[in-house]
Each structure stands twice: as C-alpha cells, then as structure tokens.
Amino acid sequence: MAEADRIAIRTAGVVTPIGQDLDAFWSALVTGASGISRIERFRVDDLRVARGGEIKKLVRERPDELSTDCRASRLLIAAADELVAHVGGRPLAPDSRRVALVLGTALGGVEEGERALSGKRRPSRLARALYDSPTRALGQWLGAEGPLLTISTACASGATALGLAADLLRNGAADVAVAGGYDVLCRFVMKGFDALRSLTRDEVRPFDRRRSGLLLGEGAGLVLMERERDAAARGGKPLGYLLGHAGASDGFHISAPDPNGRGLETSIRGAMSQAGISPDEIEFVSAHGTGTPLNDKIEAAVLKRVLGRRAYAVPVNSIKAHTGHTMGAAATLEAIMCLLAWRHGQIPHTLNLEQPDPDCDLDFVATGPRPARPRISLSTSLGFGGCNAALVLEGA
Amino acid sequence: MRSSAVTAPRLRSTGLLSGWGRGLGALPEDAGTAAAGRAVVSAGRPVLGGDRFRRVTRECLLGVAAVEEALQEPGVPRALLAGSRTALLYATASAYGAANRAFIEGTGSTTLHFPYTAPSAVPAEVAIEFGITGPYAIFLGGAPAALSALWYAATLLASSACDRALVLAVETFDECADLYARGRWLVGRPLVEAAACALLEPGTGALSYSEQRGRRPAGPAATGIERRLGEAFACTPLVELGVARAAGTAPLDVRLRGVWRGSEAVLRWVEM
Numbered sequence: 001m002a003e004a005d006r007i008a009i010r011t012a013g014v015v016t017p018i019g020q021d022l023d024a025f026w027s028a029l030v031t032g033a034s035g036i037s038r039i040e041r042f043r044v045d046d047l048r049v050a051r052g053g054e055i056k057k058l059v060r061e062r063p064d065e066l067s068t069d070c071r072a073s074r075l076l077i078a079a080a081d082e083l084v085a086h087v088g089g090r091p092l093a094p095d096s097r098r099v100a101l102v103l104g105t106a107l108g109g110v111e112e113g114e115r116a117l118s119g120k121r122r123p124s125r126l127a128r129a130l131y132d133s134p135t136r137a138l139g140q141w142l143g144a145e146g147p148l149l150t151i152s153t154a155c156a157s158g159a160t161a162l163g164l165a166a167d168l169l170r171n172g173a174a175d176v177a178v179a180g181g182y183d184v185l186c187r188f189v190m191k192g193f194d195a196l197r198s199l200t201r202d203e204v205r206p207f208d209r210r211r212s213g214l215l216l217g218e219g220a221g222l223v224l225m226e227r228e229r230d231a232a233a234r235g236g237k238p239l240g241y242l243l244g245h246a247g248a249s250d251g252f253h254i255s256a257p258d259p260n261g262r263g264l265e266t267s268i269r270g271a272m273s274q275a276g277i278s279p280d281e282i283e284f285v286s287a288h289g290t291g292t293p294l295n296d297k298i299e300a301a302v303l304k305r306v307l308g309r310r311a312y313a314v315p316v317n318s319i320k321a322h323t324g325h326t327m328g329a330a331a332t333l334e335a336i337m338c339l340l341a342w343r344h345g346q347i348p349h350t351l352n353l354e355q356p357d358p359d360c361d362l363d364f365v366a367t368g369p370r371p372a373r374p375r376i377s378l379s380t381s382l383g384f385g386g387c388n389a390a391l392v393l394e395g396a
Numbered sequence: 397m398r399s400s401a402v403t404a405p406r407l408r409s410t411g412l413l414s415g416w417g418r419g420l421g422a423l424p425e426d427a428g429t430a431a432a433g434r435a436v437v438s439a440g441r442p443v444l445g446g447d448r449f450r451r452v453t454r455e456c457l458l459g460v461a462a463v464e465e466a467l468q469e470p471g472v473p474r475a476l477l478a479g480s481r482t483a484l485l486y487a488t489a490s491a492y493g494a495a496n497r498a499f500i501e502g503t504g505s506t507t508l509h510f511p512y513t514a515p516s517a518v519p520a521e522v523a524i525e526f527g528i529t530g531p532y533a534i535f536l537g538g539a540p541a542a543l544s545a546l547w548y549a550a551t552l553l554a555s556s557a558c559d560r561a562l563v564l565a566v567e568t569f570d571e572c573a574d575l576y577a578r579g580r581w582l583v584g585r586p587l588v589e590a591a592a593c594a595l596l597e598p599g600t601g602a603l604s605y606s607e608q609r610g611r612r613p614a615g616p617a618a619t620g621i622e623r624r625l626g627e628a629f630a631c632t633p634l635v636e637l638g639v640a641r642a643a644g645t646a647p648l649d650v651r652l653r654g655v656w657r658g659s660e661a662v663l664r665w666v667e668m
Contacts, residue, residue: 110496110513113496113500114500117497117500117501130489132489132537132541132657136657146608147606147607147661148607148659149535149541150535150536150541151534152515152536153516153533164533167551171400171401173399173400173607188499188500188513191499192499192513193510196511246557247532247533248480248529248531249519249520249523249530249532250529251523251524251526251527251529253524270531270557274557384514384520385511385514385516385520386516387532
C-alpha cells in the first residue's frame with residue numbers, strides 16, 4: 001500500500017457497560033471489570049436468561065442537544081460527544097459535505113419498531129424502526145453531510161463499517177469519516193437469542209473448556225478517520241492506523257458459522273494482504289471470542305492456519321466477558337482496544353478464562369493483563385448469515 | 397458535489413423479478429396506471445426447488461430467484477459464481493421489515509425465524525445457494541444504498557479483491573402494507589416489490605460516486621425508470637442499469653441518481 005493511502009484513526013469515543021469514555025473503558029478492561037448484570041430496562045422474567053451488558057445510566061447524555069428518545073441514537077450521540085470533545089468540538093471539517101458517516105449495526109432502530117407495534121409509541125414513529133434511522137440521527141447531530149452509510153453484516157458490522165470508511169477516504173469520496181458500530185439491548189434480540197439457546201446461564205468464558213454460550217451487551221464505538229497525509233499536515237499524533245480490512249461470506253448456514261472457518265480465513269488473509277504484512281508481523285489478536293463452543297473452536301483453528309508457526313507465540317484475547325457481546329458495536333470496540341493496548345503497553349485479559357480448552361491451545365491472555373506493546377494487531381469478527389470481517393491495525 | 401473516482405466494471409448480466417413479472421420486458425410504461433389503484437404491487441412467493449427452501453422467507457426466495465434470472469443470460473454459468481473470487485454486495489431498505497414484524501408480533505416460528513430477522517439473511521441464502529464465499533457487505537437504505545453497493549463493487553474489482561461482483565437488491569412491502577399506508581407521505585406510489593441484481597466484472601471505464609445530505613435534491617421527483625417501475629427503493633438503480641444495457645447503448649454510459657431520506661447519491665458509469 002502506498003504511504004499516502006494509509007488511513008489514520010485520529011481519535012475515538014465509546015459508550016459501553018464497563019465505561020463511557022476511553023479512559024473508563026480501558027481501566028475497566030485491565031482491572032477485569034464486568035458489565036454483566038440483570039437487565040432492568042425491559043421485561044425479561046419470561047426468558048431463560050435475564051442478564052446482559054446493560055448500560056444503566058448514560059453518563060454523557062446532554063438533553064439540551066437531543067431531539068430523540070431512540071436509545072440507539074442516544075448511545076451513538078453519547079459516544080460521538082466524547083469523540084468530538086477529543087478534537088475540540090464540531091464541525092469536524094471545514095466543508096460538512098466532505099464528512100462521511102459509516103455505521104454498522106445488527107439491529108438498527110428495531111426497538112422503536114417493537115414499541116410502535118406494541119402500542120407504546122405512535123405508529124407514525126415506525127420510520128425510526130428503519131435500520132438506517134440512528135445513522136441519520138447521528139449524521140444530523142454531527143453535521144455530517146457527506147456519504148451516510150448504514151452497514152449490517154450482523155455482528156461483524158463494526159468492522160465492515162471501518163473498512164468501508166477507509167475505502168471512502170482512499171477513493172476521495174470524503175476527507176473525514178466517523179465510523180463505528182452500535183446496538184442496544186432490547187426485548188427483540190434477547191427473545192431471539194434466548195430462543196436459539198445461545199445465551200449462557202453461567203459466566204461468559206471465551207476459550208475456556210467450560211464455555212457454554214454468550215451474553216449480549218449494548219454499546220457504541222466510534223472512530224474519527226482521515227488520510228494519513230491529511231493527519232500529518234494538520235499535526236498531532238493519531239491513535240493509530242487501519243492498515244487493512246476484508247470481509248467474506250461463509251455461504252454455509254443462515255446462523256451457524258462454517259465449521260471450517262473458510263470465510264473467516266479469507267477475511268484475515270485479505271486484510272493482511274491489503275495491509276501488506278505477513279503473519280510474522282502480527283503481534284496481537286483480538287478474537288471475536290463469543291464464548292460459544294463452536295465459535296471459539298473455529299477461531300482457534302483458523303488462527304493456527306493463518307499464523308502458521310507463529311500462532312502459539314501471538315497473544316490472543318476476547319473482551320466479550322467484560323461487556324457482553326455488543327453485536328454491531330463489538331468489532332469497533334475491539335479495534336479501539338487494540339490501539340489502546342499499544343498506547344498503554346498492556347493487553348487486557350480474557351475474563352473468566354480459567355480452564356483452557358485443549359482445542360483452543362493458543363497463547364490466550366488470561367488471569368490478568370499482560371505487559372506488552374503490540375504495534376500490529378489483528379481483530380476478527382463473525383456474525384449471523386455467514387458474515388466475517390477482519391481488521392489489521394497499527395498503533396501510533 | 398465532489399466525487400470518488402474508480403475504474404468502472406463491465407456489466408456482465410442483470411436479473412429482475414418484480415411485481416410486474418419476470419425481467420425488464422414485464423415493466424409497464426406507467427407504473428401508476430398499471431397499478432390500477434393498488435398501493436403495493438406484490439411479487440408473490442417464488443417457487444424454487446429443493447427442500448432447503450421450505451422454511452426460507454419470501455424475501456430470501458426473491459433474492460435467489462433474481463440471481464437465477466441473471467444466470468439465464470448466455471455465457472453466465474451457475475458455477476461462475478461459486479468460490480471466494482466472487483463478491484456479494486446487498487442493498488435493501490425494507491426487506492427485513494416483514495420478518496421483524498412477524499417476530500415482534502409473535503407470528504413467526506420463534507427459534508427458526510429469528511435469524512431471518514437480520515438483513516443479512518437474504519444475502520446469506522444467496523451465498524449458500526450459489527456457493528459465494530468472497531468479499532461481502534450489506535448496505536441499508538433506499539436507492540443510495542444500491543449506488544454505494546455498486547461503488548464498492550467497483551472498488552473491490554479495481555483492487556483485484558475479487559474477479560466478479562454480484563450486486564443484489566431486494567424490496568418487499570406486502571406484509572407491512574398497512575404500515576406503509578400510515579406513512580404514505582414518506583414514499584412514492586405504487587410500492588412495487590422487486591429483486592434485482594447485476595453481475596459485474598473488471599472493466600476499463602470510469603465510475604464516479606458521490607453522496608450528499610442536507611440539500612434539497614435537484615431534478616424531478618420521479619425519474620423515467622421510477623415512472624415505469626414504481627417505488628422500489630434500492631432495486632431502482634439496478635433496474636435502471638438493466639434498462640440502459642437493454643437499450644443497446646454500448647459501451648454503457650449512465651448516470652444513476654438515488655434519493656433517500658434527505659440524501660442524494662449520484663453514480664456516473666462509463667464503460668470503455
């Protein structure tokens with residue numbers, strides 16, 4: 001890749017069950033805090049599992065600026081509020097038509113549809129149930145008047161969104177892009193995963209031999225991206241770089257991942273190829289690591305194939321036991337975590353990984369954060385419908 | 397509006413299934429007249445062979461059927477699509493609505509139905525049916541989402557991330573016709589269900605793409621293709637591509653414009 005084509009990640013903003021800004025998020029990750037609790041915001045008493053990574057109160061909410069009570073939009077605006085604070089406020093570029101917004105989501109505004117159809121909201125508000133509605137709400141708040149893209153590659157959405165934003169910048173469709181992912185916990189998704197028996201009654205235990213399923217969470221993660229040459233001209237040190245990305249379909253099953261992990265492997269190889277790096281250069285892997293028996297086994301096998309002889313020497317973690325699986329937000333939050341690991345010189349550990357699974361015998365970071373400064377990271381994501389995505393990131 | 401420029405692909409084939417029937421030849425001259433007062437022109441439930449499709453939702457079947465239509469063109473064998481060198485880009489504004497509603501209102505078979513509420517269900521079934529395992533992205537919104545998908549297909553082809561790209565759009569309205577009736581000021585009439593696709597290969601032309609929000613879109617409210625097709629959201633640009641190709645203007649030289657919820661996207665495609 002030409003140096004001029006490198007895409008800088010200038011800063012970020014997050015809202016998660018374990019922290020509602022970058023400092024709080026990072027602190028919770030390395031101290032092993034869990035955001036899992038009994039869900040209080042909607043009815044769960046008829047579900048097998050009533051816990052998740054619920055955000056009890058939005059810390060950064062600014063009611064004077066909010067014209068929406070859509071929770072998804074509110075999470076996004078809260079994350080964006082941190083992001084813009086890091087760069088001195090809005091506008092993000094002199095020409096608002098050159099600001100793109102690319103958001104990934106698995107659920108969009110479906111909670112609004114749920115409420116409208118159940119009579120708790122006026123039917124006229126059904127337009128807010130469209131999956132691209134929260135993107136439009138955030139676009140309006142940011143004053144972004146360039147491309148507004150809503151991506152829905154299920155739980156890989158947050159990675160696909162970052163990749164597409166990078167391509168918009170490389171191709172000159174925008175000068176600045178806010179990209180990321182979000183999703184909210186709502187009865188719709190809890191009922192769905194509960195019916196699928198995907199949720200665990202135990203703790204989430206990624207890569208542990210006792211793992212028995214995932215727990216859902218909610219959140220939003222956003223990054224501010226620009227071409228490296230533009231970042232250099234402006235001055236200041238970015239958080240890092242997105243060196244490469246790729247996505248691929250499994251073409252296997254409507255909800256289950258391909259047991260051979262072909263789509264994930266294609267994605268990882270594609271992202272590394274675009275980044276122009278070899279497996280030997282990967283210093284850390286942020287795995288999707290949902291804690292389901294199948295996902296974790298597939299991921300471990302794919303990482304062994306892709307990283308080859310280096311596979312056992314590269315630290316791997318999953319942060320889903322901290323936050324729950326935040327669906328559309330997950331991949332973006334994990335990408336941000338990779339860059340923070342470089343900045344802080346520590347890799348957060350995989351919470352609740354206590355009894356390693358012989359099928360997942362990689363170098364998982366467990367029991368506590370590991371001192372390390374991984375410059376080049378790989379982040380992997382999988383989702384319903386055979387969606388896979390991978391990002392290669394570099395700390396700055 | 398400044399544009400993103402990329403090498404334009406070559407349009408290999410197109411497929412269309414709509415409320416008007418199979419293919420471009422079924423399109424009326426004037427959708428409003430042909431609809432004869434119907435708010436929604438349904439495309440029905442395609443009948444596809446194979447036990448696998450027994451529980452599959454209607455929108456998924458429409459997607460598969462549209463791709464089957466594209467394979468009817470000479471020189472486009474089914475095997476061409478299989479493998480990791482084919483990208484699948486999907487766009488929709490509405491095709492998850494029926495499944496979401498059924499799940500919320502409890503009319504879906506809970507366990508089996510939930511995965512079909514995801515917008516990714518339609519391209520997933522297409523990928524499974526045709527063995528597509530290459531680059532993959534799903535764009536949500538109206539016509540601009542399809543233009544974004546076309547732009548991204550061109551980007552993937554230009555960077556050799558794939559050898560061909562299948563851009564697919566599906567829109568369904570029938571199951572939510574009463575809800576669209578409440579918001580009739582939001583959408584055009586008649587709403588026409590459709591599934592459309594375009595198979596693209598590397599080319600040597602020029603493609604530019606831009607999208608802008610917040611300005612009043614310029615130009616007439618309904619383009620020529622919208623008058624013929626009706627309101628079909630993300631399917632519209634793909635149908636317009638097919639119409640331009642069928643008109644025999646070779647090499648292709650089209651300007652596609654899409655408007656959706658205050659955004660306007662423009663894609664200029666010139667084949668060499």
